[in-house]
């Protein structure tokens with residue numbers, strides 16, 4: 438089938454993406470004449486690429502590091518959720534109109550609640566990292582009435598800025614910045630989420646010390662390559678329940694697919710393609 442519409446991922450660098458496998462499997466399953474490609478763009482190429490999007494037959498894009506905030510300046514509108522998170526990971530292109538969305542929050546929440554059966558309501562939650570992915574994760578959790586969210590980032594100004602931003606929008610939720618990672622051992626947390634990239638490289642150390650993991654926690658690492666980061670290996674040894682970020686990747690992709698096509702995403706087909714790609 439010839440591809441009449443082009444979709445793709447923009448970012449730099451784009452070494453390990455599983456998104457083409459997932460989306461091309463969905464297009465092929467639904468017999469849609471479309472193709473999903475990778476577009477590795479330098480900073481100075483971003484504006485020209487987006488301005489020419491409709492001429493290049495582009496109908497939708499995913500956005501990753503380092504463009505999730507930068508693309509906003511070139512979009513006609515952004516969804517209320519993307520505005521709240523302050524980042525766009527999905528763009529719908531209709532003619533010359535570019536609309537921005539964020540499906541990371543939905544992707545994380547669906548993975549957490551549907552696949553892992555974890556309800557954040559009334560739970561103590563500890564978040565490692567206060568970058569772009571953390572903002573999406575924290576918004577999705579803050580909406581679900583947790584008891585407390587504690588955020589730790591090596592750059593304390595960053596975690597404090599995120600806490601202040603969240604407090605403005607979620608007045609009833611107890612949200613605070615931790616001065617050190619040891620705060621994790623000071624009370625019982627039911628959910629620990631790693632939103633930092635620590636664990637992606639083969640010789641990365643475990644981000645958390647042994648004694649800070651308790652067996653009653655669910656430890657969710659947004660990293661999916663490797664499938665078991667040092668944090669997940671340690672947590673498993675300690676008897677905790679674990680999840681990597683493949684579920685989040687799947688559901689953010691499914692939500693993007695639905696925004697682009699208006700069709701229900703074939704989630705099981707997309708999941709199978711992802712699993713196959715991740716196992717390689």
Ligand code: NAP
Pocket residue numbers: 502541544565566567568569570571589590591592595632633634635637644659660661682683685686687689
């Ligand atoms: P980011 O914006 O760079 O945020 C990472 C944050 O973690 C930064 O604030 C960083 O601080 C902080 N950090 C680094 N080392 C730390 C440490 N030892 N302790 C505490 N904080 C630390 O990156 P991102 O876009 O949020 O992405 C983060 C990770 O999530 C990546 O691995 C990415 O692949 C993954 N991700 C997965 C999915 C999925 O679908 N599964 C979706 C989005 C992102 P500095 O800036 O000071 O270094």
